[in-house]
Amino acid sequence: MDSRKYLADKLPAILMNLTGMIFLAAFLAVSGTDGYSILFILFVWTVALCCYVATACFLRKKYLDKLLAMTQELEERYLIAEVAAKPERADDAVFIEIMKMAEKSMLEKIARIEKERREYKEYIEQWVHEVKTPIAAMKLLGENNRSDFTRELLAELEHVNHYTEQALYYARSEHTEKDYIIREIDLESVVHGAVADSKYLLRQNGVAILIDEMDACVYTDDKWLRFILNQLIGNAVKYRGEQPALHFYVTGNSTKCGRTFYSCTSSRSESRNRACSIFSCRKADTVSLTVEDNGIGIAKSDLPRIFEKGFTGDNGRRVPSSTGIGLYLCKKLCDKLGIGLAVYSEGQGTKVVLSFHINDFVTEVQG
Numbered sequence: 001m002d003s004r005k006y007l008a009d010k011l012p013a014i015l016m017n018l019t020g021m022i023f024l025a026a027f028l029a030v031s032g033t034d035g036y037s038i039l040f041i042l043f044v045w046t047v048a049l050c051c052y053v054a055t056a057c058f059l060r061k062k063y064l065d066k067l068l069a070m071t072q073e074l075e076e077r078y079l080i081a082e083v084a085a086k087p088e089r090a091d092d093a094v095f096i097e098i099m100k101m102a103e104k105s106m107l108e109k110i111a112r113i114e115k116e117r118r119e120y121k122e123y124i125e126q127w128v129h130e131v132k133t134p135i136a137a138m139k140l141l142g143e144n145n146r147s148d149f150t151r152e153l154l155a156e157l158e159h160v161n162h163y164t165e166q167a168l169y170y171a172r173s174e175h176t177e178k179d180y181i182i183r184e185i186d187l188e189s190v191v192h193g194a195v196a197d198s199k200y201l202l203r204q205n206g207v208a209i210l211i212d213e214m215d216a217c218v219y220t221d222d223k224w225l226r227f228i229l230n231q232l233i234g235n236a237v238k239y240r241g242e243q244p245a246l247h248f249y250v251t252g253n254s255t256k257c258g259r260t261f262y263s264c265t266s267s268r269s270e271s272r273n274r275a276c277s278i279f280s281c282r283k284a285d286t287v288s289l290t291v292e293d294n295g296i297g298i299a300k301s302d303l304p305r306i307f308e309k310g311f312t313g314d315n316g317r318r319v320p321s322s323t324g325i326g327l328y329l330c331k332k333l334c335d336k337l338g339i340g341l342a343v344y345s346e347g348q349g350t351k352v353v354l355s356f357h358i359n360d361f362v363t364e365v366q367g
Contacts, residue, residue: 006057017049078103121171128168135161155204158197162234166325169227173332180221180337187289188214190222191248194229198237205237205244212249216287218356220337225354228333229291231326232352236293238322239315241348247292252355286340289354298345306343307331 007014021042028038071080081099139157142150191211195202202209236246298306302313309328316322327343334341340355 003057003061006060007053010053010056014049014053017045021045078106124167124171128164128171131164132161135164151200152204154200158199158201162198162230165227165230166329169224169333170325170329173329173336180224182219182221184217184219185222185225186214187216187218187250187287190226191229191289194226194233197226197230198233201237202233202246205240207237207240208243208245210245210247212247214248214250214289216250216252218287218358220339220356224333224337225339228330228339228354231330232291235326236291236295236350238319239295239297239350240293241295243294245294247290249290249292250287251290252286252288285358287356287358289356290351291354292349292351294349297348297350298343300345300347303343303345307341 024045025038025042028041029035067080067084070083071077074080074083081096081103084096087093087096135157139154142154142157188211191214195209195211233246237244296315296318299314302311302315305311305313306327308324310324311328312322312324316324331341333339334354338357340353340357342353342355344351344353
């Protein structure tokens with residue numbers, strides 16, 4: 001509490017006391033009281049007034065500062081009316097009662113909103129579950145009747161399936177702890193599975209796929225990781241260049257070996273250069289899975305905001321189908337699963353790095 005503000009609030013009462021002192025002095029002077037007696041009475045009144053104002057200011061400041069500190073320590077600050085001490089002043093009691101009424105109203109509204117959100121989330125999950133049946137049926141019909149038309153149809157079905165999966169995982173992203181299983185998984189098998197999920201889409205857009213040999217295992221949930229990779233593959237196709245290519249490779253520590261080995265990257269496309277890197281399996285504490293494309297890239301000014309919900313940036317003006325949800329959802333799920341996510345782009349091409357931390361205890365047991 002600001003003491004000067006408190007004194008300003010008490011200014012009317014102080015002015016009333018000063019006015020009373022003037023009238024009393026005038027009355028005593030007219031009554032024939034000597035000047036020393038009048039000065040003494042005024043002095044006593046002034047001292048009493050100053051002591052009262054200072055004491056009241058001190059006690060009020062102490063009470064309000066304590067209340068403010070208690071509020072700052074609370075995680076749910078709207079509960080301050082419940083934990084605050086019983087007020088001694090009548091006006092404080094009224095304010096506390098008002099706060100309790102506001103708290104009750106807010107809690108009722110929050111409960112109503114949470115119920116609506118829960119019902120909506122359950123509806124979305126049920127809708128996604130139901131719509132997967134006709135999607136699977138159409139996919140089966142297309143695969144049993146191969147033609148140019150059905151191949152295009154299957155590619156569009158993969159688009160639809162990706163969007164329905166995105167809606168489902170978005171609905172579940174706030175409570176991933178209810179639907180994940182952390183276990184040892186082979187990165188290479190997960191990457192191949194994610195590519196298989198988008199095979200018709202990749203084939204339709206002529207995307208060249210290169211998957212390096214990955215002698216690495218990590219501990220995470222394979223279903224959620226596969227979904228994240230599907231989002232990255234979808235972005236690579238959406239923002240592809242003239243000769244689209246997608247490259248998957250691993251760098252860092254490996255949980256399958258205890259030796260130094262080479263990780264070499266090569267490409268079937270003439271536009272890529274061969275590059276090799278050597279590293280020791282026991283020197284790093286992370287395994288990094290890199291998804292690299294040669295698409296249109298991301299503007300440097302957009303990079304700090306790419307994980308914001310709904311942000312599409314410069315690419316959103318070039319590709320109208322951008323939603324700004326994919327990377328936002330990937331970041332949210334990676335944070336929930338403890339996976340590092342970094343995106344690099346230098347004008348052309350984009351490199352997305354997923355970093356998996358290796359637990360020291362697990363590494364020692366496997367060694």
